[in-house]
Amino acid sequence: MIALILAAGYATRLYPLTKDTPKPLLPVQGSRTILDLLLDRLEVLDEITEVLIVTNDRFFRAFEQWSQKYRGTKPIRILNDGTTSPEGRLGAIGDIQFAIGREQIQDDLLVLAGDNVLGFGLEEYLSYFHKVDKDCILVRTVDDIRELRSVGVAELDAEMRVLSLEEKPQAPRTNIGVFALYIYKRSTLTLFSRYLAEGGNPDAPSYFPEWLHSRQEVRAYYTDGAIDDVGTPEAYAEMRARLGG
Template sequence: MIALILAAGYATRLYPLTIDTPKPLLPVQGSRTILDLLVERLEVLEEITEILVVTNDRFFHAFEQWHHHYKGAKPLRILNDGTTSPEGRLGAVGDIRYVLEREQVQDDLLVLAGDNVLGFGLEGYLNYFHKVDKDCILVRPVDDPEELRSIGVAELDDEMRVLSLEEKPREPRSNIGVFALYIYKRSTLPLFTRYLAEGGNPDAPSYFPEWLHSRQEMRAYYTEGTIDDVGTPEAYAEMRIRLGNGQGGKG
């Protein structure tokens, strides 16, 4: 299995913090960055054979500098999607397709957002994927209606099959939030090209499983763990405090 970390965004909502520093490389716990914490979650997964990080041309050098100090045991490579501005970005699904074509990926694929801090390990998710042998999305209960309108929302049956999935719904049909952690079977990977060729939205990563679930069976995996997306400077400051790096913290 290959792990693909999506890190090609420009994080304009976090300006001025992210004018020169990509969001995944913001320190959140001492000198440890969002990307450091994410890679730690992947390092313990025996079946992950390689970690790919896709970024843009503007921040490629910053990720290369980070990679220079990388001490993990897994092979890790930084890929440049060639874009230079928010207006020209490929979008999350576009970046996945870019990596699949460039690297000719022939393995199962774990896709992660490079700006999320996970409060749980991924072993259970991978075990579930192998048990059901289906493409998987990761979900957790969300009780805030405003948050539900800003993420993917799913409906599931008793067997955790995905019955519906809608990205950023105006009227959420459930409180089951979909988060940017997907596992795709190798046989599914060619469908990314088909999805985009049919005019699919290349932006948010949940648009692809929204399209896919009506064409083949998908399963959902529940987590009660926290998933923090640093979306605003205020949220970033709160996270640093919570992780022991703010006032009264260690850093």
């Protein structure tokens, strides 16, 4: 299994913090960055054979410098999607397809957002993926209507099969939020190019499973663990205070 970390955003809402520093490389625990904490979660997963980080041309050098100092055991490679501005970005799904095509990935793929801090390990999620042998999304209960309107929202059956998925709904059908942690079977990876060729939205990563579940079975894995996204300068300050940064 290969881990793909999406880190090609420009985080304009966090300016000036992220004008010259990509959000995943912001320190949140002393000198340790969001990306360092995310790699901690991957280091303990034996089946992850390689970590790919896809970023943009503006921040490529910063990630290269970070990778040269990283002391983990997983092989890490930084991919440059060639974009230079928010207006020209490929979008999350565009970057997934970029990585699949450039690296000719033919392995199961764990996709993660590079700007999330996870309050739980991923071992059980991977075990669930192997048990059900289906593409998987990660969900948790969200009771704040404002947060629900900012994420994907899923309907599930008793077997955790995805019945519907809607990105950023104004009138959410459930309180089951979908977060940027996906596991795709190697046989599914060719469908990303088909999705984009059919005019699928390349932006938010949950648009792809929204399209996929009507074509093949997609399962959901439930967690009650915390998933923190640094979306504003205030949220960043709160996270640093909480993590001892």
